[in-house]
Each structure stands twice: as structure tokens, then as C-alpha cells.
Amino acid sequence: MINDIKHEVTAAVARGSADPFTFEKVSLQSPREDEVLIRIVASGICHTDLVCLRQELPVPLPIVLGHEGAGIVVEIGSAVQDLSPGDHVVLSFNSCGDCPSCASELPAYCYNFMQNNFSGCRGDGSGTMQQDGEAVNANFFGQSSFATMAIANVRNTVKVRKDLPLEILAPLGCGIQTGAGTVFNSLPVAEGSSVAIFGGGAVGLSALMAAKIIGAAPVVVVEPNMSRRALAVELGADHVIDPFCVDNVVEEIQKLIGGVDFSLEMTGIPHVVRQCVDILNPLGTCALVGAAPIGAEVSLNIMELLIPGRKIVGIVEGSAEPKIFIPQLIEYYAEGRFPFDRLIDFFPFEELNEAVKAQESGKCIKPVVRMA
Numbered sequence: 001m002i003n004d005i006k007h008e009v010t011a012a013v014a015r016g017s018a019d020p021f022t023f024e025k026v027s028l029q030s031p032r033e034d035e036v037l038i039r040i041v042a043s044g045i046c047h048t049d050l051v052c053l054r055q056e057l058p059v060p061l062p063i064v065l066g067h068e069g070a071g072i073v074v075e076i077g078s079a080v081q082d083l084s085p086g087d088h089v090v091l092s093f094n095s096c097g098d099c100p101s102c103a104s105e106l107p108a109y110c111y112n113f114m115q116n117n118f119s120g121c122r123g124d125g126s127g128t129m130q131q132d133g134e135a136v137n138a139n140f141f142g143q144s145s146f147a148t149m150a151i152a153n154v155r156n157t158v159k160v161r162k163d164l165p166l167e168i169l170a171p172l173g174c175g176i177q178t179g180a181g182t183v184f185n186s187l188p189v190a191e192g193s194s195v196a197i198f199g200g201g202a203v204g205l206s207a208l209m210a211a212k213i214i215g216a217a218p219v220v221v222v223e224p225n226m227s228r229r230a231l232a233v234e235l236g237a238d239h240v241i242d243p244f245c246v247d248n249v250v251e252e253i254q255k256l257i258g259g260v261d262f263s264l265e266m267t268g269i270p271h272v273v274r275q276c277v278d279i280l281n282p283l284g285t286c287a288l289v290g291a292a293p294i295g296a297e298v299s300l301n302i303m304e305l306l307i308p309g310r311k312i313v314g315i316v317e318g319s320a321e322p323k324i325f326i327p328q329l330i331e332y333y334a335e336g337r338f339p340f341d342r343l344i345d346f347f348p349f350e351e352l353n354e355a356v357k358a359q360e361s362g363k364c365i366k367p368v369v370r371m372a
């Protein structure tokens, strides 16, 4: 039983892995001393929401998902110092603040990442939401942004400038940050680095935009969806490949540009990992970013990894410290160098289920639902 319930909220509740979201009235607690209550203006839909909805990455049901929220601060906890009611904020992933990774300003690799983002409650196990006296799992990525209001921790609430629409900034909290951060923060991509991006969704195309800012070249994008390949070319890809129309993706890339210094796995499909490793130059690095189903494995040729000194590295949220990185990305956007708004299609909040279908069918790259 949760005490101190104050705020009546409309939330999109996920009740079953094959069910659509249902719009329900729920109650939200007031923020604790290190928390903030936010009126959500818009939320992006990330593929990870769908991975959790389908229980490929199991989360407790019923749950309120959504982790690319943006909105306006309504109320702050007693210990919150750098935020005030009325501030515009983008919400990102949560972290514990106490572990060695958090102490090293690498909160994406928080030792308690799963508990703080996927458990359906706070890091200490307490809940934030209920309905008719029953607990509803929430606090997904420290926010649960598929709702008209959310509670977030100060650690995952990023104050942003007010002269840009929150509905455009919303997806910076996860997908866009992850793709761009993989290139800017996680890997030593430099001017002239060769890069192969597998998957031209929101994450892959954000990585492409970041690679172009750095001056990486050549950059090849492997993506079966024709309109996404066309957008990749507009965003500066030197080559695009339809993996379903060639016999061997690795050989196709080799014919075009040879091997690559960096390969980015941004599909979550296990067999693509092998392609990402096989295309690497000596000392090249394969970044695993796509969320594969829990338990998925892949086979690799050990000596082909060892002799050329190839590396494989797992990457969370582009290794970002969101309070630093999201404002940086917003500056690139404002300068016209990081046009991530080209990935977005807007839907009313009530059409969340339609927006999910549009993302799953490939019709829409980054759906954003608008609450207001």
C-alpha cells in the first residue's frame, strides 16, 4: 500500500504482452525529497518500450512504460536545488548515484541499472503508483512517461532551454542519445574513421548524424527498409545496403569499402552481431547496442577475433551523463548540425497503440505522443 497519494493521472497501462495499452485513471505519489513531479507534454516511443511490452525483456505487469518523456516541472522535493516549478525538462534513464560507475560519472553502467530502470518501482523497492488501492508498476526508467504526469528523480531529470518545443526534445532521453553517444562518447570514432551501422532506426540514424559531425568516412548503413535507407543517404551515408537483397552482407561491404574501424549493432538481432564482428579491420571495435531477447547467444570464430585484435563492447545509453550530453545534443540541433527532428512523427497520446504499430511496421522511425 502506497501512502501520500495525491495526483490523479491518465496513464497508458500495459496489462498483457499481446494486449494494447489501455488508458486508465491512476494515482501518483507526491515527489520524495530527491524527486520531481512533471506534467508530461510528450513522450517518444523507443524500441525498448516494445521489447518490454512483449516481455522479451521481462518487466512486471501491469506496468506504465515510456522512457522518453519531456515536460514541465510541477512540484519539487524538499532537497531538490537545481530545478524549479515551470522548468522545461527532458527525462532520461535513472541510476543509483552510489556505485563505482555512478561515482565515475558513467551512470549508464550503474551497478543497479536494472533495479532503477526495469523493476517497476524505485531503487529501494517502493512503488509510486496505484489504482483503487492496488499497486501499479511504474517508475520505468525512473519516469513511466506514457502518462499525463510522472515522478522522476533529480538524477534523471535534465533541465533544457525553453525556446525549443518539448515534443521535439522528448526522444533525446533514450534512443537519440544512445545512437549519438555511441559515436561521441563510447567509441574513439575520429575524422576519417570507417563505420558500418547495422540498423537504420532511430538509434542507427542518430549514430549516423553523429558520425557525420565528427567527419567519419566512409559510413555505410545496412537497413532493409527502403525509406530509411533513403533518409540515411540524405543524412550523409556514403553507402546503403539492403541486407535482404544481397547474398552476403559482409562481402558486400568489403566490395564497397573494405573492412571498417567501427561496426555498430543497432538491430537487436543476434545473427547481425556475427556480421558486425566479421566486417572489422584489425583492432576494430564492434559496439553492441541493440537489445536482443534475454538469453540470446551468438557464435563467433575465436581466432578471427584474437589474431586481428578485434574488440566487442556492450554499450548502454551511449555512455552518456544525460545532464551534460542532452544539452550538447540540443546545441547541435539548434545549430542545424543534428537534425534528429527528421526522424519524428507525432501522434495524440490517445493514439499510442497506433503509434506503436507505426513503429513496429517500420512506417514511422521515432513516434512521439503528445499529451497536451
Ligand SMILES: NC(=O)c1ccc[n+]([C@@H]2O[C@H](COP(=O)([O-])OP(=O)(O)OC[C@H]3O[C@@H](n4cnc5c(N)ncnc54)[C@H](O)[C@@H]3O)[C@@H](O)[C@H]2O)c1
Residues within 6 Å of the ligand: 046, 047, 048, 051, 174, 175, 178, 198, 199, 200, 201, 202, 203, 204, 222, 223, 224, 225, 228, 243, 266, 267, 268, 269, 272, 288, 289, 290, 291, 292, 315, 316, 317, 318, 362, 365
Ligand atoms: N543499448 C541501449 O542503451 C539501447 C538504448 C535504446 C535502444 N536500444 C535498442 O537499440 C535497437 C534499435 O532501436 P531503434 O529504436 O532504432 O529500433 P528500430 O526497430 O527502429 O531499428 C532497428 C532497425 O533494424 C533494421 N533491421 C532489421 N533487420 C535488419 C538486418 N538484418 N540488418 C540490418 N538492419 C536490420 C530494421 O528495419 C530497423 O530499421 C533496439 O534493439 C533497441 O531496443 C538499446
Ligand SMILES: [Zn+2]
Residues within 6 Å of the ligand: 095, 096, 097, 098, 099, 100, 101, 102, 107, 109, 110, 111, 112
Ligand atoms: Zn549506480
Ligand SMILES: [Zn+2]
Residues within 6 Å of the ligand: 046, 047, 048, 049, 067, 174, 175
Ligand atoms: Zn530506450
